[in-house]
Amino acid sequence: MKIYNTLSRKEDEFVPIEKGKVKMYCCGPTVYDYIHIGNLRTFIFYDILRRVFEHFGYEVEQVINLTDVDDKIIKNSRERKLSREEYTGAYTRFFFEDIEKVRIKPATVYPKATDNIDKMVEIIDVLLEKGFAYKTEDGIYYDISKFKDYGKLSGVKAGEGMSRIKADEYDKLAASDFALWKFWDESDGDIFWDKGIEKGRPGWHIECSAMSNRFLGDTIDIHSGAVDLIFPHHENEIAQSEAYTGKKFVNYWVHAEHLLVDGRKMSKSLHNFYTLRDLERLGFDPVSFRLMCLDTNYREKLNFTMDSLRRYEKTLNDINVSFKLLQKLEETDDSSIDGSIDESYSKFESALADNLNIPSALSQFFKLIEEANRCIAKGRVGKAEKRQLIGRLNDMNGILDILDKEEAGQEISRLAEERRKLRMKLDWSRADELRREVEEKGYSIVDMEGGDYVLVKRRRYISQG
Numbered sequence: 147m148k149i150y151n152t153l154s155r156k157e158d159e160f161v162p163i164e165k166g167k168v169k170m171y172c173c174g175p176t177v178y179d180y181i182h183i184g185n186l187r188t189f190i191f192y193d194i195l196r197r198v199f200e201h202f203g204y205e206v207e208q209v210i211n212l213t214d215v216d217d218k219i220i221k222n223s224r225e226r227k228l229s230r231e232e233y234t235g236a237y238t239r240f241f242f243e244d245i246e247k248v249r250i251k252p253a254t255v256y257p258k259a260t261d262n263i264d265k266m267v268e269i270i271d272v273l274l275e276k277g278f279a280y281k282t283e284d285g286i287y288y289d290i291s292k293f294k295d296y297g298k299l300s301g302v303k304a305g306e307g308m309s310r311i312k313a314d315e316y317d318k319l320a321a322s323d324f325a326l327w328k329f330w331d332e333s334d335g336d337i338f339w340d341k342g343i344e345k346g347r348p349g350w351h352i353e354c355s356a357m358s359n360r361f362l363g364d365t366i367d368i369h370s371g372a373v374d375l376i377f378p379h380h381e382n383e384i385a386q387s388e389a390y391t392g393k394k395f396v397n398y399w400v401h402a403e404h405l406l407v408d409g410r411k412m413s414k415s416l417h418n419f420y421t422l423r424d425l426e427r428l429g430f431d432p433v434s435f436r437l438m439c440l441d442t443n444y445r446e447k448l449n450f451t452m453d454s455l456r457r458y459e460k461t462l463n464d465i466n467v468s469f470k471l472l473q474k475l476e477e478t479d480d481s482s483i484d485g486s487i488d489e490s491y492s493k494f495e496s497a498l499a500d501n502l503n504i505p506s507a508l509s510q511f512f513k514l515i516e517e518a519n520r521c522i523a524k525g526r527v528g529k530a531e532k533r534q535l536i537g538r539l540n541d542m543n544g545i546l547d548i549l550d551k552e553e554a555g556q557e558i559s560r561l562a563e564e565r566r567k568l569r570m571k572l573d574w575s576r577a578d579e580l581r582r583e584v585e586e587k588g589y590s591i592v593d594m595e596g597g598d599y600v601l602v603k604r605r606r607y608i609s610q611g
């Protein structure tokens with residue numbers, strides 16, 4: 147399998163450190179607010195990355211960290227008179243709710259930065275001892291001039307007359323010595339750790355070096371994040387980790403591109419800023435957003451528009467209607483198996499192995515849905531062909547995860563069955579009443595030839611004909 151490696155600047159054949167295993171670290175959210183749909187695009191990519199390796203038989207250990215202490219968290223929690231734990235605890239819960247709605251499989255572990263302070267202090271001690279770090283009056287800094295490989299990931303070089311940066315967020319153009327540990331001052335209130343070095347708190351970059359090392363070891367297979375983390379965050383992680391262990395930190399650096407809204411960078415001031423909750427309030431199914439993300443290559447910018455989301459919602463609905471109808475379709479004894487089904491599946495797998503070309507893989511899924519639609523139009527399907535189509539669509543869905551999971555409950559099924567009987571008695575008006583009742587309960591009834599029907603999840607932007 148090939149994957150684009152930011153470090154080598156080309157597609158590399160993936161060779162794991164340990165046969166059959168992948169050690170993967172993905173930079174997680176800072177839990178100071180709701181995550182926005184740009185963040186969510188990255189997290190959906192992590193999910194796909196992990197599922198593709200699992201699909202090819204690897205056992206994946208995936209670590210996604212939660213940054214639960216930084217400048218903004220301290221400022222916001224103090225302003226709201228909440229403890230750091232209360233404040234970040236709430237947004238951590240919202241994060242888990244959001245990722246579940248877009249069907250992200252849980253990572254192996256979600257370590258919190260504040261549960262790993264000991265490891266950070268241990269690394270900082272070693273960096274001080276080895277001469278890669280120095281103390282000032284306000285903190286402990288990393289001396290990037292001491293790390294000769296600085297810039298190997300991003301191409302940003304350490305220059306002359308280095309400045310020092312204490313803040314977690316700063317101008318991303320110039321290389322600077324960065325804070326490993328920030329000494330306490332009054333603005334931090336009661337948020338500090340007293341762990342053998344002067345009381346204070348960690349800088350952002352050291353958190354990921356520490357958690358990656360603690361959970362996955364000195365050298366890992368894959369480290370992933372959005373492209374804006376390449377510099378300085380990932381460059382600084384390399385400097386810290388490789389100076390600490392004396393070994394290569396990461397074999398494959400994998401970065402996902404940004405999401406734009408209406409062709410522009412998403413920002414609150416441009417009023418084009420959305421969270422998943424905003425999309426839900428507008429009536430969208432979160433899985434439509436997942437489908438939209440799958441349909442753009444991870445190395446390309448995704449341009450989000452409401453119109454395109456509506457189209458994906460419609461596509462998602464159509465796919466699910468077809469899949470349901472296929473399952474109920476009358477079988478014939480005709481056992482001819484169409485060779486194109488296997489061909490589509492093998493193209494699907496090749497696309498996955500080709501640097502996760504998910505849009506191309508998705509197009510093979512759509513091809514099989516078209517195949518299903520042809521059978522539906524004919525009103526019947528060969529038994530073997532049906533089994534094969536359903537099997538392959540389910541296999542593909544193991545990566546894509548866009549088919550409806552939940553079945554209509556007993557009450558809805560009873561109403562739909564009642565309606566069918568009324569239609570047989572040609573009692574259209576009462577049948578229509580029951581149809582509306584089913585719709586109010588979140589399902590649509592799609593009628594088949596001969597009076598049979600299927601129930602599919604109702605989506606707001608779709609009107610059933």
Ligand SMILES: [Zn+2]
Nearest residue numbers: 173174354379
């Ligand atoms: Zn990170």
